[in-house]
Amino acid sequence: MAKVRTQYVCQNCGYNSPRYLGRCPNCGEWNTLVEEQVEANSAPTKKATTTLTGLVAKPQKINEIDSTETPRVKTKLNELNRVLGGGIVPGSLILIGGDPGIGKSTLLLQVSGQLSDEHHRVLYVSGEESGTQIKMRAERLKVAGDDFYVYPETNMDSIRDTIRDLKPEYVVIDSVQTMQATDVSSAIGSVSQIREVTAQLMQIAKSNNITIFVVGHVTKGGAIAGPKILEHMVDTVLYFEGDLHHTYRILRSVKNRFGSTNELGIFEMHTNGLTEVKNPSEIFLEERLHDxxxxxxxxxxxxxRPILVEIQALVTPTVYGNAQRTATGLSRNRVSLIMAVLEKRANLMLQNQDAYLKAAGGVKLDEPAIDLAIAVSIASSYRDKGTQPTDAFVGEVGLTGEIRRVNRIEQRVAEAEKLGFKRIFIPKNNLKGWKPSTNIQVIGVSTLKEALYLALG
Known part of the structure; x- marks a missing residue:
């Protein structure tokens, strides 16, 4: 009988320690080490990577590999195709994380139904719902198909055997935290289990050219539960975000080996499932007050994708000793920095003013080009003078008050023109090398003080 020993494993990074530690020496997090019992001789012997049919992987010359044999597969959801970089890459491992009830399972159930309609064989493995429960939700979403298989199971050995027999092109694992690798003796959902399950799924996907979607739970901080290595192992990491009190959902790509990161897809949740939003800029601006x-x-x-978003600011005199700075959808440090620049370079007395800012619509903005719009909204609220409803602002604000150039200015101006804006303020250096459209007035500004004078008078 193998000897059983006790070890302590960090639930954040997977660090192993023979004794309990209050703080993990690897990642620095407190109270993350959990006791686990393992068999000393239970580690399986690693063999060469083989396919489900028993073929052993062999080295190939890169010039002899034909990438055209596995073209991207497009779903009927163009927003999902955009986030994935143009469609699903066969043989990829895709991780989707999000808050409970946000719509992860709904999205994958719809995608599974669409793929089966295109005569692709899909296996939906659920560790959280029974087959009857999935069928009830599928009827509500009007999802069906002769090539759509549902398999309520958590044992990885059984799942591997089923994949070998069924030979699906797509597999959905809902969720990775409920799966169990039999050769790991720790509890289901532990770091060791998640790491081993993900490794087995990766081996199945790469050696058999099967696309696998994996659902991951998130922690209170919004990160995907389990070790950070989980995100490093997969090909694509998608976050499904949104407010449970609103119908709009945002699918954001934070890692993609086959496309650009920080890509965004907008969906709207209805009773019969998720529908894609064709023009998200109109959604974010539809309730804006003109005055x-x-x-x-x-x-x-x-x-x-260029998106027009309204930035709102409310500046009021403080009633406390220290002024408050609150931001929703924006970086609080960025807001504090821009307010300091406004006070120093634009002569606005903001040190005794509370400031509350938000990006309307629940979207999160984190790029330098939003600086000018933040500064204009703060100055507009402070002076109690509104901006023109047909004005848009793009530019990075430097600490000396200069407006610095931003990338892809032509696309930004074209998007503002398409939605009917008459003027757009951009950095003066961005005017070089291209010719703006005559349907929108492009105003180049070099300093923050100049921008505020032209926008607010």
Whole structure:
């Protein structure tokens, strides 16, 4: 009988320690080490990578590999295709994370049904719901298909055997935290289990050219639960975000080996499932008040897509000793920095003012080009003077008050023009090398003080 020993494993990074430690010496997190019992001689012998049919992987000359044999597969959801970089890459391992109830299973159930309609064999493995429960949700979403198989199971050995017998082209694992590798003695959902299950799924995907979608739970901090190595092993990491009190959902790519990162897809949740939003800029601007103060529209670039978002600011005199700075959808440090620049370079007395800022619509913005719109919205609220409803702002604000150039300015201006904006303020250096359209007035500004004078008077 193998000897059983006790070890302590960090639930954040997977670090092993023979004794309990309050703080993990590897990642620095507190109270993350959990006791696990393992058999000393239970480690399996690693063999050469083989396919489910028993073929052993062999080295090939790169010039002899034909990439055209596995073209991307497009789904009926163009927003999902955009986030994935143009479609699903065969043989990839895709991780989708998000809050409970946000719609991860709904999205994958719809995608599975669409793929089966195109005569692709799909295996939906669920460790959280029974076959009857999945069928009830599928009927509500109007999902069906002769090549769509549902398999309620958590044992990885059984799942591997089923994949070998069924030979599906696509596999959905819902969720990775409920799967169990029999050669690992730790509890289901532990770091060791998640790491081994993901390694086995990766081996199945790469050696058999099967695309595998994996659902991952998230922690209270919003990160995918389990060791960080989980995100390093997979090909693509998608986050499904949104407010449970609103119908809009945002699918964001944070890692993609086959496309650009920070790509964005917008969906709307209905009773019969998720529908894609064709023009998200109109959604974010549809409830904007034309005569409101503290409002400025920015053309932000999310991946390869320009999106117009309203930035709102409310500046009021503080009643406490220290002024408050609150930001939703924006970086609080960025807001504090821009307010300091406004006070120093634009002569706005903001040190005794509370400031509350948000990006309307629940979207999160984190690129330098939004600086000018943040500054204009703060100055508009402070002076109690509104901006023109047909004005848009793009530019990075430097610490000396200069407006610095941003990338892909032609796409940003074209998106503002398409939605009916008459003027757009951009960095003066971005005017070089291209000719703006005559349907929108492009105003180049070099300093923050100049931009505020032209926008607010």
């Amino acid at each position: 409101a103060t503290g409002s400025a529209v920015v053309v932000s670039l999310e991946g390869t």
